Amino acid sequence: MTNSKGSIEIVESYMYKDLDSESIASSYSALKSGQTHYVDVPGVPEVREAAAEWVNGYGVINAEKDNIIITSGLQESRFLATQVVTSPEGQIAIPAVANPGASLAASLRGCHVENVACDEETGLLSSDALESDVVSASQTIFLENPSRVTGAIYSNDFSTHVNRFTDQGKHIVVDTGLSPWLSSVDNMYKVDVSSADGSIIAIGELWPGLGIEPQGLGFIAAPLNVAEKIVKMKQVLSICTSTPAQFAALELSGSWKKMFNDSKSKNEIEALVSL
Amino acid sequence: MSQQDKNTTKKKLTGTALFYSLIAKAKELDAIVLGRGDPDFDTPSNIVEAANRAMKTKDLRSSPVEGLFELRQAISDRVSKINNIDVDPNDGVVVTNGGQEAIMLMVLATTSAGDEMIVPEPNYSTYLDALAFAGGAKVGVPTVMENDFAVDPTLVEQAVSDRSTSVLLVSPNNPTASVIPTDTMETLVDIAAKNDLVVLADEIYDQFIYDGGVHCSPQSLASGKDRTLTLNAFSKAYAMTGWRLGWITGPAHLINKVKLLKASVSGPANVVSQYAGIEALTGPPDALEDMKARYHRRRKVVLDAFDSMGISYGMPQGGQFIFGDVSHLGVDSVELAAKILDEAHVLVYPGGAFAPDSKYYVRVTFLQPEAKLKEGLERMSKVLSKMSK
Ligand SMILES: Cc1ncc(COP(=O)(O)O)c(C=O)c1O
Numbered sequence: 001m002t003n004s005k006g007s008i009e010i011v012e013s014y015m016y017k018d019l020d021s022e023s024i025a026s027s028y029s030a031l032k033s034g035q036t037h038y039v040d041v042p043g044v045p046e047v048r049e050a051a052a053e054w055v056n057g058y059g060v061i062n063a064e065k066d067n068i069i070i071t072s073g074l075q076e077s078r079f080l081a082t083q084v085v086t087s088p089e090g091q092i093a094i095p096a097v098a099n100p101g102a103s104l105a106a107s108l109r110g111c112h113v114e115n116v117a118c119d120e121e122t123g124l125l126s127s128d129a130l131e132s133d134v135v136s137a138s139q140t141i142f143l144e145n146p147s148r149v150t151g152a153i154y155s156n157d158f159s160t161h162v163n164r165f166t167d168q169g170k171h172i173v174v175d176t177g178l179s180p181w182l183s184s185v186d187n188m189y190k191v192d193v194s195s196a197d198g199s200i201i202a203i204g205e206l207w208p209g210l211g212i213e214p215q216g217l218g219f220i221a222a223p224l225n226v227a228e229k230i231v232k233m234k235q236v237l238s239i240c241t242s243t244p245a246q247f248a249a250l251e252l253s254g255s256w257k258k259m260f261n262d263s264k265s266k267n268e269i270e271a272l273v274s275l
Numbered sequence: 276m277s278q279q280d281k282n283t284t285k286k287k288l289t290g291t292a293l294f295y296s297l298i299a300k301a302k303e304l305d306a307i308v309l310g311r312g313d314p315d316f317d318t319p320s321n322i323v324e325a326a327n328r329a330m331k332t333k334d335l336r337s338s339p340v341e342g343l344f345e346l347r348q349a350i351s352d353r354v355s356k357i358n359n360i361d362v363d364p365n366d367g368v369v370v371t372n373g374g375q376e377a378i379m380l381m382v383l384a385t386t387s388a389g390d391e392m393i394v395p396e397p398n399y400s401t402y403l404d405a406l407a408f409a410g411g412a413k414v415g416v417p418t419v420m421e422n423d424f425a426v427d428p429t430l431v432e433q434a435v436s437d438r439s440t441s442v443l444l445v446s447p448n449n450p451t452a453s454v455i456p457t458d459t460m461e462t463l464v465d466i467a468a469k470n471d472l473v474v475l476a477d478e479i480y481d482q483f484i485y486d487g488g489v490h491c492s493p494q495s496l497a498s499g500k501d502r503t504l505t506l507n508a509f510s511k512a513y514a515m516t517g518w519r520l521g522w523i524t525g526p527a528h529l530i531n532k533v534k535l536l537k538a539s540v541s542g543p544a545n546v547v548s549q550y551a552g553i554e555a556l557t558g559p560p561d562a563l564e565d566m567k568a569r570y571h572r573r574r575k576v577v578l579d580a581f582d583s584m585g586i587s588y589g590m591p592q593g594g595q596f597i598f599g600d601v602s603h604l605g606v607d608s609v610e611l612a613a614k615i616l617d618e619a620h621v622l623v624y625p626g627g628a629f630a631p632d633s634k635y636y637v638r639v640t641f642l643q644p645e646a647k648l649k650e651g652l653e654r655m656s657k658v659l660s661k662m663s664k
Contacts, residue, residue: 019330027547028327036318038311038516041295072372072519076541088388088410104539108383109410214335214546235291236404237379238372242545243517244326 013148014271019211026251027244035243041235043070044246050253055221059176060202062194063221069230070241073216075101077203081220082106084229085140085171093138097123099148122152130161140171146178151273158189166199177204181271198223207256209269215245290400293628301622307651309639310622316514319562325554326547338543341534342370346549349556350522359495366527369534370544374479374508374521379405381504384532385441385473386411393434393442395426397630399449423589424451428462435470445477447593450629450638454592457491464499474503480594482512488592501526513555518548573641580652602635604662619654
């Protein structure tokens with residue numbers, strides 16, 4: 001499905017259904033009872049907690065509430081995460097096969113985006129590419145896992161590369177947003193956010209497929225040192241994420257897994273890449 | 276944490292970050308909040324009902340990055356009626372995630388590394404954060420209490436250099452509550468035109484003008500029309516801070532840049548909030564009128580309290596707060612705000628966080644019900660009177 005974004009087309013990688021009546025009722029009831037004010041910058045605490053638990057099932061490990069920032073959708077996650085770990089005069093490596101949203105977000109202040117050649121079939125960076133000069137010269141590396149274009153994944157042993165990058169002082173931003181659509185995440189490389197001064201960040205949509213999308217709801221899972229910087233930038237950028245979205249999501253989080261699997265098996269929702 | 280640690284932490288924080296550390300402390304203490312600009316009113320029920328209807332019945336998938344056409348049309352009608360601004364909803368409006376995102380987008384659209392923005396000070400601190408992010412530099416123009424914090428066009432003109440690209444005009448201003456009169460606005464916009472500057476106009480408090488004052492939008496003036504980006508938002512006027520909904524209007528050549536930036540930064544604003552916004556602008560105005568009447572009364576409560584505490588101020592002509600001079604106490608306002616919070620459990624904002632020259636000022640909002648407002652001011656007064664003994 002393609003969403004018209006003015007002069008820019010950002011292609012969505014899956015088809016979703018409308019929000020269920022319980023989540024609507026819950027959002028309405030929260031708004032009616034006065035949840036219409038600014039909330040904490042990184043998100044409503046209960047939503048952050050639910051999000052931490054949820055991301056730990058899909059491409060992230062060891063996330064706790066304080067690692068999580070609730071954003072106004074995937075694009076804001078891309079923007080905050082890449083901007084915090086790049087500088088205007090720096091360079092970020094982004095696979096040539098990726099959703100254009102990442103390059104748009106990362107290049108906004110002039111950071112040079114180096115599009116790295118990908119394996120033709122999978123759209124993933126090959127070992128050669130990962131060891132290439134352009135990647136070595138980059139301060140930050142952005143990856144999609146699974147790829148939003150092909151659905152292919154980096155497997156567990158990808159951590160060897162990640163460790164090498166972090167030893168070199170590089171930052172890595174991994175978009176894990178499509179991982180719930182995989183039949184199993186067992187073999188997938190997962191982002192560990194437990195180290196206090198780590199440098200690997202995961203981003204994505206929260207509880208996808210079931211209609212929270214038009215309200216914009218994304219996450220960033222980051223080590224505490226980076227999370228703190230992202231919260232500061234989010235304060236300046238948008239103060240907090242909208243309460244209608246957060247309270248709808250809180251309800252949705254409880255029943256998401258069952259509804260997601262049911263809807264998927266009935267083909268009401270589908271990933272538009274082969275996973 | 277030891278007292279010494281606390282003090283070092285406080286000293287390090289400035290601007291927006293300082294406000295947020297005070298907010299966190301106030302929350303811990305369950306303090307009376309006369310600091311943050313969040314109206315105590317909940318969003319009017321007709322707006323909440325519209326959101327519910329939208330969630331149940333509307334196709335929510337259709338918002339382009341610049342916002343639903345129906346909302347942009349309502350914004351275009353609103354600014355035409357209230358601000359005398361003429362914009363085409365097709366290419367003159369972008370809906371944003373609150374006024375805050377609008378600030379970042381306006382600053383990024385007009386500032387490259389090394390560019391200068393002329394900023395009357397004190398001012399809303401997020402502008403400086405956004406400017407720092409964009410790599411731009413602030414050229415401050417002081418405004419002073421003795422002159423009711425009026426913006427002096429001569430000083431603005433003197434601040435122009437060959438690196439200037441924009442001038443910021445926040446009217447009513449936060450934190451000083453000054454309003455730029457029409458004749459001054461005309462002069463300021465002419466200066467901008469003569470020097471080819473973009474005017475960044477922040478009108479988030481345009482509904483709150485007191486004592487028969489008049490609000491003038493630079494974008495409504497002939498020489499401002501093609502060079503002004505105007506920010507406004509639903510947060511303050513409709514008590515919708517949590518919905519994260521605002522807008523920017525401007526000429527197509529600038530709005531196109533803003534739209535592109537919006538797609539890079541976040542994508543369309545929450546579509547449910549957008550439907551709520553349509554109701555806010557097109558539904559009955561009763562709730563807004565009621566809130567305005569209450570703010571008038573509360574403003575008087577704060578002015579009376581300041582008078583009795585010996586706090587001087589420039590006459591506040593707009594907004595939802597008053598900026599008072601506490602220099603007679605001889606204590607830096609960051610320290611004073613911390614003391615009032617610690618001892619009286621009342622949050623007020625230190626002026627120093629808005630501009631270095633305002634370190635002997637505090638900003639007190641009137642965004643609490645009258646009884647609570649009075650209670651907060653009384654508690655504050657007790658702390659102050661102990662200090663002046
Ligand atoms: C002058 C000014 N502009 C913009 C904003 C941002 O408002 P919001 O993002 O809540 O709409 C504020 C908030 O206090 C403000 O005072």
